Amino acid sequence: MLTAPAHAQHIQMPDAAEIQLGLEKLNVLGSVLYVAAHPDDENTAALAYFSKGRKLRTGYLSLTRGDGGQNLIGSERGAEIGIIRTQELLAARGVDSAEQYFSRAIDFGYSKTPEETLAFWGKEAVLADVVWVIRSFRPDVIVTRFPVERPSGHGHHTSSALLAREAFHAAGDPQRFPEQLDRVETWQAERLFWNGWRLSEAERAEAASVDVGEFDPLLGSSYSEIAAISRSMHKSQGFGAAGRRGTRYEYFKLVEGSLEDKDILSGIDTTWSRVPEGTTLGLKLAEIAERSSMACRLASIPGCGSICSAELAGEIGTVERFRGEASLALYLGMATLDNSSGKSRRSKPPRHVNTRAKAAMMIVVDHHRKLVPQSQRYYERKRAEGKKHNQAIRALGRHLCRVIFKMLSQNRPYRIDP
Numbered sequence: 241m242l243t244a245p246a247h248a249q250h251i252q253m254p255d256a257a258e259i260q261l262g263l264e265k266l267n268v269l270g271s272v273l274y275v276a277a278h279p280d281d282e283n284t285a286a287l288a289y290f291s292k293g294r295k296l297r298t299g300y301l302s303l304t305r306g307d308g309g310q311n312l313i314g315s316e317r318g319a320e321i322g323i324i325r326t327q328e329l330l331a332a333r334g335v336d337s338a339e340q341y342f343s344r345a346i347d348f349g350y351s352k353t354p355e356e357t358l359a360f361w362g363k364e365a366v367l368a369d370v371v372w373v374i375r376s377f378r379p380d381v382i383v384t385r386f387p388v389e390r391p392s393g394h395g396h397h398t399s400s401a402l403l404a405r406e407a408f409h410a411a412g413d414p415q416r417f418p419e420q421l422d423r424v425e426t427w428q429a430e431r432l433f434w435n436g437w438r439l440s441e442a443e444r445a446e447a448a449s450v451d452v453g454e455f456d457p458l459l460g461s462s463y464s465e466i467a468a469i470s471r472s473m474h475k476s477q478g479f480g481a482a483g484r485r486g487t488r489y490e491y492f493k494l495v496e497g498s499l500e501d502k503d504i505l506s507g508i509d510t511t512w513s514r515v516p517e518g519t520t521l522g523l524k525l526a527e528i529a530e531r532s533s534m535a536c537r538l539a540s541i542p543g544c545g546s547i548c549s550a551e552l553a554g555e556i557g558t559v560e561r562f563r564g565e566a567s568l569a570l571y572l573g574m575a576t577l578d579n580s581s582g583k584s585r586r587s588k589p590p591r592h593v594n595t596r597a598k599a600a601m602m603i604v605v606d607h608h609r610k611l612v613p614q615s616q617r618y619y620e621r622k623r624a625e626g627k628k629h630n631q632a633i634r635a636l637g638r639h640l641c642r643v644i645f646k647m648l649s650q651n652r653p654y655r656i657d658p
């Protein structure tokens with residue numbers, strides 16, 4: 241029950257940018273395990289940054305399922321709210337792409353001290369679960385939400401940090417929980433951090449830090465914005481967070497291990513060369529990600545940024561399924577209608593238009609004409625003929641579809657035909 245990460249029931253179809261990210265993630269072998277006590281304790285911005293920004297395998301171990309929490313949206317209590325919060329947590333992971341783990345610990349309500357908490361939980365049993373998750377997940381670094389030495393408002397919180405610290409060592413020790421070793425091997429993570437808050441200036445200067453406010457051009461959001469969506473899944477807790485952009489630092493204070501510079505993964509090889517004979521595979525994967533690259537080829541069109549090219553590549557899939565440039569143009573919503581209002585009895589609206597692809601094309605073509613003088617002249621000519629902006633854009637788009645069809649069928653980047 242504890243080995244496999246828990247998965248949300250609803251599998252969402254990834255878009256082209258997420259597929260590209262997935263391909264790039266295949267080539268990063270580093271991993272981070274985040275540990276805290278309850279659903280909603282986790283720092284979703286840090287999880288999104290690790291998982292999507294650094295492309296690390298990222299996990300969240302919530303020791304409990306939040307059975308003792310409040311319920312603002314219904315009457316369920318105890319185990320029932322635990323079930324609801326489990327699902328909320330899985331929905332949050334569906335957004336930030338981290339994996340979700342639990343232990344057997346019950347959220348029995350508020351606890352003043354870690355001593356009380358650990359006595360109630362049965363310390364050795366829950367410690368065994370944490371060790372088990374570490375030995376199965378094999379994280380390079382472990383991060384706790386809460387500190388060991390400072391008060392963090394709840395005995396469960398401090399206990400999660402204490403257990404993580406003890407498990408950091410125990411997981412690598414064959415004498416501890418040897419009954420697990422016929423199914424998993426021992427695992428020694430490199431470092432343990434506390435994802436610190438209210439740190440002094442001096443502590444901040446020492447700590448590893450990351451900017452979770454960084455904007456991801458492929459995904460079109462900052463990690464804090466992704467985190468806001470993920471965090472808003474905790475509906476029973478009444479959480480709703482507004483997305484933020486702009487620099488926002490998170491600090492990681494070293495608890496165990498050593499740190500050469502200010503990066504949590506400094507000195508850790510996250511490439512395939514850490515796997516025997518893995519280097520060749522790494523190179524192949526890099527090639528695939530680069531060539532996923534119908535998107536890359538499309539991105540060579542002036543005005544076709546990474547988001548639109550990924551979107552178009554995802555929607556086009558393969559150029560072979562189009563009979564010719566006209567059917568591609570129809571699909572991309574760029575088939576010219578001579579009576580372009582679309583309401584005229586003589587012009588039937590095209591069927592089989594992919595609306596997502598069409599939306600991307602409208603953006604691409606508009607950017608494109610501003611960058612390529614001959615396209616701009618063509619656009620102006622159409623406007624002079626009395627076409628409305630969108631009609632002139634679609635007329636130019638029809639031309640661009642011809643270019644795209646050639647590029648994709650000849651497997652070459654954009655060039656301006658003489």
Ligand SMILES: [Zn+2]
Binds near residue numbers: 277278280281394397
């Ligand atoms: Zn909590």
